[in-house]
Amino acid sequence: MTRTLTKGVIYSFISALSFATLAILIKIGYNSGLKASEMLLYRFFFATITMGGFFLLTRPYILKPTPKLILKSAFTGSVLYTAQAFCFFKGIKYVSPNVVELILYLYPAAVTLISYLVFKEKITFWQILFIGIILLGFGFIFHDAFRHKLKLLGIAYAFSAMLIYSIYLIFVQAFVKNENPIAFSFYTILFAFISFLIISLSNFSMPKNIYQLAVGVLLGLIPTFSAIMFLFLAIELIGSALASVFSSVEPVFTIIMAYIFLHISLNKYQFIGGFLIIAGVILENLYHSKRSHDV
Secondary structure (H helix, E strand, C coil): CHHHHHHHHHHHHHHHHHHHHHHHHHHHHHHCCCCHHHHHHHHHHHHHHHHHHHHHHHCHHHHCCCHHHHHHHHHHHHHHHHHHHHHHHHHHHHCCHHHHHHHHCCHHHHHHHHHHHHHCCCCCHHHHHHHHHHHHHHHHHHHHHHHCCCCHHHHHHHHHHHHHHHHHHHHHHHHCCCCCHHHHHHHHHHHHHHHHHHHHHHHCCCCCCHHHHHHHHHHHHHHHHHHHHHHHHHHHHHHHHHHHHHHCCHHHHHHHHHHHHHCCCCCHHHHHHHHHHHHHHHHHHHHHHHHHHHC
C-alpha cells in the first residue's frame, strides 16, 4: 500500500511538472517568432500522433471508440478545449506565464460556484471559506495588474481560459460516466487538432527553424502526452481525489521554471496572491479527497 501511494504521488508530481511546462514553452514559442495559432496546431498534431502511436502499440482498444464517445469528445475537443487553449495561449502573449497560470487555478472556485448557481448543488461552509481564500488571492493579482498597468487584454484572456476550463470540467464529469477516460482524452485532443487545422488552413506555415520545431514537438510531448498519461497512471494507483491534491503544485512548478528559464519572478502582490490561490486549491482538493474517502 505504501509503495502504491508513493508511486501515485510521484506520478502526480510528474504530471503536474509536465503540465507546468506548457506556459513556459508558450512564452519560449512567442520569443522564437511563433504565433498562437501555429503553436496550437503543432501542439495538438504532435500530441495526437504520439498518443495515437502509443495506444496503437499498447492499448489498441482505446482507438475503437463508441459513437457516443465520438460525439461527446467532438463537442469538448472542437468547442470547449479549443476555446480554452486559444485563450490560454493568447493570455501568455500579453502577461507573464505566472499570472496566467495562477488565474487558471481559480477554476476550483469557479466550478463550485457554477455547480451551485446552475445545478443547485449544495455548498458547505468549508467550500465557501476555500473559495474566499482563492478569490482573495485573485484580488491581489488583479490589484497588481492595475497597479503596474499590465495589459488587461491578457488578464481577460486568462480569465476567459479559466471560465471555459471550469465549464469543460463540468461537462467532462458528466461525459466520462460509462466511458474510458483515456480514450475520451485522446479523442478530445484529436478533435482539438482538427479544429486548429481547419482554423489554420488559410495561413498554414511549417516551422521556420529548429527552435520552432522543437517548441512544437515539446508542446505535444510534455504538457500534453506526458502530463495526461502520468495523471491517469496516478489516478489508477491512488484515485482522482488524491491525485488532484498532489497535482495542485503545478503553479509552483511554473513559477520556478519561469524564474529559471525566462528570468521572470513574482513581485510582492503576485507572491501573496499566488500563495493564497495555491493554498485555497490544495485545501479544496484535500476537502474533496476526505469527503470521497468518507463516502
